[in-house]
Amino acid sequence: MIPIQEMKQKVCNALDERAEELKSIGNHIFINPELGFKEFNTAEYICERIEQMGLSYRKGLAITGIKAYIDTGRPGPTVAVIGELDSVICPEHPSANKETGAAHTCGHHAQLVNMLGVGLGLLDSGILDELCGRIVLFSTPAEEPFEAEYRAKLKEEGKIKFTCGGKQELIRIGEFDDIDLALFVHIGSQNVIRVTSNAFISKRVIFSGKEAHAGNAPHLGINALNAATIAWTAINSLRETFVEEDCVRVHGIMPQGGKIAISVPAEVSMELIVRAKTMETTIAINDKVNRALKAGAMAVGAKVEIIDTVGFLPMDPNEDMAKLFESNFKTLLPNECFVKQIHFKGGFDMGDVGHIIPQVHPMLGGISGNLHQRDFTIMDEQMVYVNPAKIIAMTIIDLLADNASRGGEIIKRFQPKLSKNEYVNLIEGLSKSSEFNYID
8 A cells, every 4th residue: 555645746746747748738728718618629629638548538518528537446436626618708818819809817728737637647656556436537618607698599509508607507417416526726816725706696688679760760769778778877876785795796798789879779788797695695686686677677668688597606615625635735835825715706616516515626826917807827837737736636645545535534524505406496496587568
């Protein structure tokens, strides 16, 4: 039996041998960003890398997802190492795709590198005979929640049912059913062991009125843009009612503000995100926002359709897994500063996963600038592409060594907030469409 610390050293040595390869993979994915549920080239690239590792895998899960399996051949828990396939829209970034505006300013590309690195490190080091259970390299689509109209079309075509996040859809179709524990690292500007985050509800809003000649007969029209503008103002007037401790955020865009300036706008669309620290508060704020949207339509005698989709549930790390990750972080990087916990005002669909199975979602530094912004820059490739893979692999060794005793204990102690069926029912129950027609 190889001591655990020796196994960890073997994996770290193996990843040092692969360091330049991992950095090259990271740079390749970084300059080839794709948007959610459209990550076909990225998925194909990941499949090629998995094939080179000699692993069996399944692809096309929730359109582009991939699961590759490393089986120790001995019974034990199944641990998923997750890498997210998508990017964000940030056309101002120097590496953005000129046609789509996609850019990896979210850092998801690094997760894919780390995921592959964990597989390579475990295989190259020759320690699998010392572990029990399975490791799943799980590439998941569409973590970033936008392009609501495109995703609604995918739903209409029957390709997906849950449109907000890829992991939501993967939970629904059963791809997390065989996974007991999940972890990955999100890059950022500082090292954070425990990350909590907001819940949110995503909204598509369509104001409908009546077209008319804007110069000659505006009185014959119903101005949908005026309805939307009044609603937007009403939403802004609500902000002083938000409690600071609830971490409330309401923000959005207006993708369509009418067709032509010489006609009274007959249709205007909005996309909104309503966020808060708990699901209960998110629902309460969402009710207020809906009231404001109705007020805009009522004011001008228009119609408004409100299509709510539950976004991500609030995220809390599993403390047992966080302690293991923290210990390995200190061992590998004893001179690096870190923060024990932060609350992120945005959201992650790992929050949904964490309601069902134990998960941990730390952040490690290595960038300058900010996530989702044009100044996002990789400053330390070792910290971004190699060190996270080492710490994740070390944590997996803790979980699956010694007959997977630690992993088994964590699973036994974990109290899920929702069963899979309860989760699916929650998302379906809170995702709904309402119409309010004030047209005479």
